[in-house]
Amino acid sequence: xxxxxxxxxxxxxxxxxxxxxxxxxxxxxxxxxxxxxxxxxxxxxxxxxxxxxxxxxxxxxxxxxxxxxxxxxxxxxxxxxxxxxxxxxxxxxxxxxxxxxxxxxxxxxxxxxxxxxxxxxxxxxxxxxxxxxxxxxxxxxxxxxxxxxxxxxxxxxxxxxxxxxxxxxxxxxxxxxxxxxxxxxxxxxxxxxxxxxxxxxxxxxxxxxxxxxxxxxxxxxxxxxxxxxxxxxxxxxxxxxxxxxxxxxxxxxxxxxxxxxxxxxxxxxxxxxxxxxxxxxxxxxxxxxxxxxxxxxxxxxxxxxxxxxxxxxxxxxxxxxxxxxxxxxxxxxxxxxxxxxxxxxxxxxxxxxxxxxxxxxxxxxxxxxxxxxxxxxxxxxxxxxxxxxxxxxxxxxxxxxxxxxxxxxxxxxxxxxxxxxxxxxxxxxxxxxxxxxxxxxxxxxxxxxxxxxxxxxxxxxxxxxxxxxxxxxxxxxxxxxxxxxxxxx
Numbered sequence: 001x002x003x004x005x006x007x008x009x010x011x012x013x014x015x016x017x018x019x020x021x022x023x024x025x026x027x028x029x030x031x032x033x034x035x036x037x038x039x040x041x042x043x044x045x046x047x048x049x050x051x052x053x054x055x056x057x058x059x060x061x062x063x064x065x066x067x068x069x070x071x072x073x074x075x076x077x078x079x080x081x082x083x084x085x086x087x088x089x090x091x092x093x094x095x096x097x098x099x100x101x102x103x104x105x106x107x108x109x110x111x112x113x114x115x116x117x118x119x120x121x122x123x124x125x126x127x128x129x130x131x132x133x134x135x136x137x138x139x140x141x142x143x144x145x146x147x148x149x150x151x152x153x154x155x156x157x158x159x160x161x162x163x164x165x166x167x168x169x170x171x172x173x174x175x176x177x178x179x180x181x182x183x184x185x186x187x188x189x190x191x192x193x194x195x196x197x198x199x200x201x202x203x204x205x206x207x208x209x210x211x212x213x214x215x216x217x218x219x220x221x222x223x224x225x226x227x228x229x230x231x232x233x234x235x236x237x238x239x240x241x242x243x244x245x246x247x248x249x250x251x252x253x254x255x256x257x258x259x260x261x262x263x264x265x266x267x268x269x270x271x272x273x274x275x276x277x278x279x280x281x282x283x284x285x286x287x288x289x290x291x292x293x294x295x296x297x298x299x300x301x302x303x304x305x306x307x308x309x310x311x312x313x314x315x316x317x318x319x320x321x322x323x324x325x326x327x328x329x330x331x332x333x334x335x336x337x338x339x340x341x342x343x344x345x346x347x348x349x350x351x352x353x354x355x356x357x358x359x360x361x362x363x364x365x366x367x368x369x370x371x372x373x374x375x376x377x378x379x380x381x382x383x384x385x386x387x388x389x390x391x392x393x394x395x396x397x398x399x400x401x402x403x404x405x406x407x408x409x410x411x412x413x414x415x416x417x418x419x420x421x422x423x424x425x426x427x428x429x430x431x432x433x434x435x436x437x438x439x440x441x442x443x444x445x446x447x448x449x450x451x452x453x454x455x456x457x458x459x460x461x462x463x464x465x466x467x468x469x470x471x472x473x474x475x476x477x478x479x480x481x482x483x484x485x486x487x488x489x
Contacts, residue, residue, distance in 0.1 A: 068093050073103035077131045080104075095121045129390070132468065137393045139469045139485035140406045143416030145441040146425070148203050150434055152196055152480040158462035160474045161222060162200055167465075167472050168227065169480055170195040170217050195220065195227060195238075200467060200482060203436045209238045212248065219260045228267055228281065230260040235267055235279050254286070261300045268308055268322070270297030276308060278322065290325035292318050301345040301352065309366070311340030311354055317364065329369045335360055335376075344385045349392045351409060355382030361397055361407060373412035377405055379450070386466045396466050398473060401450055402458025404441075404483065417444040418483070419458045441483060 072080055072094060084094040093100060101124050152169050161168045171194075193211040198204065211217055215231035222228065227238040233256065234248050254277045259270040266287070267279045274295055278288040293312040301309040306322040315333035317340065320326065333340075338358040345352050351372065354362040359378040364371055380400035387395045387409065394415065395407040404418045421440040444453070459475040471483045 065093055065097065066099060069097055069100040069103055072100060073106075077104075077128045077135075081128060095124045100124075101127065133391060133393070136388065136391060136469050140394045140396075141415050142486055143406070143418060143441075143443040144486045145418060145483045147420060147439045147441055148436055148482045148484065149439060149479050150203050150436045151478045152198065153194070153478055156476045156478060157474050157480060158476045159217070159220065160463050160465055160472050160480065161220070162465040162467045162470075162472045163222065164224060165200050165467075166206065167198040167200050167480070167482070168195060168220070168222050169198065169474060170211075170220060170229075193217075195229070198480070200470065200472070203434075203480075203482065205434060207240075212236070218257055221260070221262060228260070228262050230257050230269060232256050235260070235269065235281070235284070237281055248284070258296055258298055259300045261302045263302050263304075263306075266322070268300060268302060270300045270310055272296045274312075276300070276310060276320070288325060290320055292320055292327070299340055299343040299354070301343040303345060303366070304347055307366075309343060309345060309352060311343050313339040315340060315356065317343075317352065317354070319366065319369070329366075331364055331369045331371070333360065333362055334371060334374055341382060342384050344387060344395070346387060346389075346392060346409070348390060349409070353385050353387070353395055353409070355385045355397060355399065357381045359399070361385060361395070361412060363409070363412060372410075375407070375412035375414075377407065377412075377414055378403065383460070383462050384464045386464055388466050388468065391466075396464055396471050398461025398464045400460045402455070402460050402475070403444065403450065404461060404464070404471065404473065414446060417446070417448070418442065419444060419453055422457065 068090070072083060075083065080094060084091045098120060101120065105127070153171055155171055157169050157171050159170045193215075195209040195211065195217070197206040197208065199206055209227060211229070212231065212234070215234060215236075218230045218232060220227060220229035222240070225240055227240060229236045229238070233254065236248050254269060254271050254275075256272040257269045258272060261268055262281065265281055267281050269277045269279065270292070271277060274291060274293040274297060276290050276292050276297055277286050278290075279286050290308070292308070292310040293314070293316060295313045297310045298313055299311040302322070303309065307328070308320040308322050309317060310320065311317050315335070315338040317331050318327055319329040321328060333356065335356075335358060338356040338360060340354050340356050340362075342355045343352060344354075345366070350366050352364045352366050354364075356362065358376070359380055359382060360374055360376050361382060362371070363373050377397055378399050378401050382397055382399035384398050385395060391409075393409055395409050397405045397407055402419065405414055406416045406418075407413065408415055418441045421442045425438045425440055427435060427437050442457075450458075459477055461473050462476050464471055464473045469485045471485075473481045473483065475481070
């Protein structure tokens with residue numbers, strides 16, 4: 001820091017609280033740009049004192065741009081993005097200062113800036129995004145994680161979703177068939193009629209949404225404004241904000257629904273009769289019905305190109321135009337018989353991932369409909385696969401054997417396999433209604449014999465959802481887990 005900057009801080013300290021006097025420092029609005037300046041009320045030991053405004057040059061917003069760049073370059077990129085939303089001035093420093101970008105690139109030499117030909121603001125945002133994704137990828141590969149666990153429902157919970165720092169959990173009957181329930185040590189599925197919202201950071205309860213008592217939840221998705229859920233024969237929509245209400249489609253419009261997905265303003269439901277039904281979410285009317293498979297449609301994915309991708313119990317996938325219903329492409333697994341249980345589509349790489357009843361993870365390129373890889377990652381059924389929407393490197397997989405696996409999206413190689421360690425490390429927080437325990441994950445070698453790992457350490461993973469450096473899982477138990485991966489590059 002040069003002499004002029006040291007002098008500026010010394011002068012500010014002397015006026016705000018220096019000398020032997022008493023000082024009260026407040027923040028007051030100043031100027032028409034919405035910035036806030038400092039004002040200090042100082043009472044000297046021998047004077048009457050008075051209030052002097054330190055707005056303008058004494059505001060934190062008057063710091064030299066070069067000094068701000070030096071400070072910001074020391075921050076983690078997630079904190080840097082948070083700083084950019086404080087005010088317009090800081091936004092421009094973070095994203096449009098070439099000095100800021102060069103300092104940050106020098107500090108983070110592991111990732112080189114590759115988009116310097118683009119406008120400065122765009123290239124800086126891309127660079128910060130690349131840093132975040134590299135950290136996410138390395139944390140998953142490192143396979144070192146701590147796990148927060150808490151009881152989220154009165155009965156066994158087996159569905160979860162995570163978006164924008166919140167987790168939505170619910171109890172449903174999508175995942176397990178009657179024969180699979182028998183294999184889970186004779187456990188019986190019970191249902192509580194509620195969806196619960198949790199903070200992904202603190203695991204604290206935030207809100208809940210009541211499901212119609214006569215229905216069992218099958219599948220759901222959510223965004224910042226609403227929750228769209230599927231019961232056996234109804235489409236339900238809950239508002240997340242404002243006046244709480246629930247919209248339900250008419251009963252008897254479709255046979256047993258097995259899966260759903262939506263892109264505003266339409267929701268698509270895959271049914272037991274091999275058809276998909278397209279609903280207008282705001283009128284509740286079924287606008288179109290398409291035949292996709294000869295057998296049940298067990299899983300769905302939608303693309304930005306208005307395509308429906310449906311998986312079946314026979315190991316087939318079909319691509320159908322959302323508007324016309326025309327079947328555009330068809331593919332199947334090379335390992336039959338196998339039924340597809342789950343799909344996850346990557347809109348950046350155009351790769352489709354699936355998990356099957358035979359323990360295989362599958363990958364197809366939707367542009368060519370060719371199989372990229374098929375890997376048997378588990379001896380048992382895979383219930384769930386998922387990846388971060390902007391990530392093209394890693395894929396999380398979970399199933400009946402209870403092992404959380406991280407795969408390479410491009411090759412299908414297993415990068416890491418995790419189970420829970422025996423004892424809790426600590427109790428992070430506790431109150432009358434909720435106790436969050438912190439546990440440690442244990443990495444398994446690739447040739448590990450699962451029979452030597454107690455079932456209590458690897459309960460079935462019935463659903464998982466991936467966030468930045470974390471994964472939330474449900475296990476057909478009352479508890480919910482968030483796996484937090486190490487974040488140091």
